[in-house]
Amino acid sequence: MALNLTVKVHPVVLFQIVDAYERRNADSHRVIGTLLGTQDKGVVEVTNCFCVPHKEHADQVEAELNYAMDVYELNRRVNASENIVGWWATGNEVTNHSSVIHEYYSRECREPVHVTLDTGLGGARMGLRAYVCVALGVPRGKQGCMFTPVDVGLTHYEPEVVGLQLCQKTMGAGGRARQVQPLADLAQVAEAAARLSALLEQVQAYVEDVLAERAAPNDAVGRQLLELVTALPDLAADSFADAFNSGVKDLLMVVTLAQLIKTQLQLNEKLTLLTSQ
Template sequence: MAGTQKQDKTIVIAPLVLLSVLDHYKRSKIDSKERVVGVLLGDNTKSDKIVQITNSYAVPFKENNNKAGSDIWFVNQQYIEEMITMTKKINAKERIVGWYHTGTKLRSNDLQINNSIFTKYVKDPILCNININNLRSLGSSGTSFKASDLEEFAEFDSNIPIKSYVCVEDVKEDGSVIEKNFQYLPSIIEAEEAEEIGVEHLLRNVKNSGKSELSKRLKTQLDSLQTLSYKLNGIQEYLELVIKGTLPANHQILGKLQDIFNLLPDLSPEINNKANSLSRAITMNTNDQMLMIHITQLVKAIIAFDDLIENKIANNNIKMKELKLSEDKKTEPETIKA
């Protein structure tokens, strides 16, 4: 029986890290059997059970893929140290928490890379095995790819394109042999509001070119209306529960709702003459605006028609002058002969 030093941690990775890894893989233009390696930055000091990964950068890496289980590999440590100095100038709170590679599974030399390179910078480096094929398929089916898609993709841990590990020691009962192996850690994808907005702006051009702009605009408006309907239904359910006495009245929420109602225009009919004065005023204002637009279009059409007439007259004058010149040239030789 062996005793294992278990790690009870959860890896929280930002969508920006996945985008950086995907960009690193595409820029490398390597063969599908090869993989890229990089450094993960974040914070592992806020909690003993959570490792926050917020940033990453690529690292020059080569390995021998011709021979199975080959121990020949190279990681540029000088580049890592130079990048550490540069990242501290930008954000001193971010530190090295581990490393990543884009292979489909763990390889025999991962333990050597982890223990000989990255243990110099962090006590228990995190290894994230990122499956590029699953990551690229996230935005391939829809019209656009948003940061919220990554969070929906992360609902089931087995389906996310990330497998996280940490190196632990397996000690036998007699203490004779100590082996180091990778222990699996659960991973989740989590984005802050500001980061989600930024990622959506970056991925705005990642869309399906087969769909027209009109369909995309209509889908966006439909999604907005569905969200609004969902929010209004939630407000209605809350007010009904308050009326029934199931939920206590929260004056702060009711005050916010009253502020919303105060911003809405009063379109209710008057009690005396049953006429909706505000609605009539809005209709009259709209009609006046449409009348001005109609008059403007008529004026533009009249001006264009006038320009056309003047252009026709000018062209006719030019033709008459040309005909007159040609007739004058014909009469000149006859006068000379005479």
């Protein structure tokens, strides 16, 4: 049953793992931690994680399990929906100590998953893999386990997309990092509209090339375009323009009110500071 699991990892988890790897002790070659999220209908969604201090020796593993449970309980106070779903480790392979660590997490949750992230870029990229532990052995005999790969991919919430796009803009020419300020609300709307317009032009050019027999048709693309067109509401041009203008007016009103409240709070803070002096 565990082999049917699919693991979906959010970008914030990858950032936290990389940050823990960059902050590791000088004598640590591998970093491990706990994965938090939800599991429903064969899909494990990893939404958060934290690092667990540990030391690996030739014949044993030392992990601060009390620290791990304290951090987990504190996280439960902030987000009660996040439960332990497994553990993560840096690197691109399963080591001899992985079964010992996995045994601990098997007591904390049902069917824990093990995620590895190649922070050392051994394969020229940051490889992401997920495993489950399948029990091996004969009845009433010596038991063992084998780490079996399962499907793993990335998923995201809509606000995370904005953060990822902002992070992408920090990469300048030649791979140099640069500082980027978040865009204002209206600027984000304008940028999103420009990207949408470019995508629509690309789709229109593809359809025209197919109709003119300049490009080979793709059945999968055609079905997706049909689903996209049928999903749109059947509105006349005038009705759509009125609805769009109404939405823009609502957005402008919210932005104006937010700016007024911000200005009021700043004035109140300065008046309070002057009064206290």
